[in-house]
Amino acid sequence: MDVVKFIVFCGLFSMISGIEPISAIGAIGTAVVAGIYTVFTPIKCHFHECCTSNWINLNTTVLREDLQRRLYGQHLVSNVVIKYLKSHMTKEPSRALALSFHGGTGTGKNYVSKIIAESIYRNGMRSKYVHLISATKEYPHKDMVPLYKDKLRELVENSVKECAQSLFIFDEIDKMPPGIIDTLKPYLDYYEQLAGVDYRNAMFLFLSNTAGEEITKHTLTKWQSESLREDIGLNEMERIISKATINTKTSGMYHSDLIIKHLITAYVPFLPMERKHIRQCIKDFLVAKNYYKRQDISEDAVRKISEELNYHPADLEVYSVTGCKRVPEKVDYIMEDYQE
The missing domain is CATH 3.40.50.300 (P-loop containing nucleotide triphosphate hydrolases)
Structure with missing residues (x-):
């Protein structure tokens, strides 16, 4: 049954049952709007973010x-x-x-x-x-x-x-x-x-x-x-x-x-990051910035970049002072020399 037939049906029903036509039309309008919303909400959520499992789901x-x-x-x-x-x-x-x-x-x-x-x-x-x-x-x-x-x-x-x-x-x-x-x-x-x-x-x-x-x-x-x-x-x-x-x-x-x-x-x-962890970060950024492919990374470049960072405590130099935070800028700084 399409929308027009539905409205006519409800109008006739209202006359038979004694319901005021205006009240019936108002109720019909509300029902139609609700129906349209129900039909089009899934379509909207297909293109626009909604609070549904289609958009929110732990992988x-x-x-x-x-x-x-x-x-x-x-x-x-x-x-x-x-x-x-x-x-x-x-x-x-x-x-x-x-x-x-x-x-x-x-x-x-x-x-x-x-x-x-x-x-x-x-x-x-x-x-x-x-x-x-x-x-x-x-x-x-x-x-x-x-x-x-x-x-x-x-x-x-x-x-x-x-x-x-x-x-x-x-x-x-x-x-x-x-x-x-x-x-x-x-x-x-x-x-x-x-x-x-x-x-x-x-x-x-x-x-x-x-x-x-x-x-x-x-x-x-x-x-x-x-x-x-x-x-x-x-x-x-x-x-x-x-x-x-x-x-x-x-x-x-x-x-x-x-x-x-x-x-x-x-x-x-x-936990604080050791030198070996910093070297891994450096390799990731070298690849991410297209300086090297993973298999072609220069260990000499990695060493020079890691030496640009500070480590603590002063007598042992076990952990990076800034973790991986300053790695991107140091990668660009050292790789300028390599590119030249």
């Missing part, structure tokens, strides 16, 4: 392969991220996921966040359901904390109403004024609903340099005792991180309810 295989192929020296990160994300997105979660990434500069915190977004959202970091919040950009003034709290509350509530599986990435949280992050407490707690909204499918990533020194110190102690890097366990690192985070006065997590109330799902340590 565990891709996530595992990307972490193994693109992340170096971070065995704890790979295990934690894969297990918690898989559990959160394939089972009915009891609350929102909150992973707190800790480590020094260039150890891969932002890199892993990007890999996570790419493995869940078809549009990756460009997805309208992925929200990157830079603390230094969004919260620069310590005397405006009440306003920042209201803005953050509005962002989370509006975003989750639009899509339950929203992802929030808080970068440089160690530079966030204390108190703001506690705005998230209700959304991370064990509530089935808040004002009719279910926040349990949302995901939060907190990126911080806090505890970076403590992580490096512990890793170096293990190295000096000739223990394998891969033998460092998550439990020992989580204790170190949580203690440093809650007691660092300059951290956005200082005395935070998220820590006190145990609302952080896991503290994820990013």
Whole structure:
């Protein structure tokens, strides 16, 4: 039955049953609009991003392969991220996921966040359901904390109403004024609903340099005792991180309810990067920038680029001061000489 026949049928039915024709037409119009919306929504979502499994779907295989192929020296990160994300997105979660990434500069915190977004959202970091919040950009003034709290509350509530599986990435949280992050407490707690909204499918990533020194110190102690890097366990690192985070006065997590109330799902340590890890990063950039094909990479070029970076502690020079962060600029700098 087409739309015209349907309207005529309903008009006749309204006359027979005593329903006012105008009321019937209004009801018919509503039904037609609803029908059109039902028919065209799947078509719209075929071309435009929607909060559906066609656009949001964790690909565990891709996530595992990307972490193994693109992340170096971070065995704890790979295990934690894969297990918690898989559990959160394939089972009915009891609350929102909150992973707190800790480590020094260039150890891969932002890199892993990007890999996570790419493995869940078809549009990756460009997805309208992925929200990157830079603390230094969004919260620069310590005397405006009440306003920042209201803005953050509005962002989370509006975003989750639009899509339950929203992802929030808080970068440089160690530079966030204390108190703001506690705005998230209700959304991370064990509530089935808040004002009719279910926040349990949302995901939060907190990126911080806090505890970076403590992580490096512990890793170096293990190295000096000739223990394998891969033998460092998550439990020992989580204790170190949580203690440093809650007691660092300059951290956005200082005395935070998220820590006190145990609302952080896991503290994820990013270990300092050794020279061998830096060499792997260098090779990746040499290929990515088309200086070499993988099989033709010059080991002499890799050595010269790695020597342009600084390492610590001064007497041992075991770990890169900036991780892989400065590798791209050093690659271009050294390769200028090679090209000439």
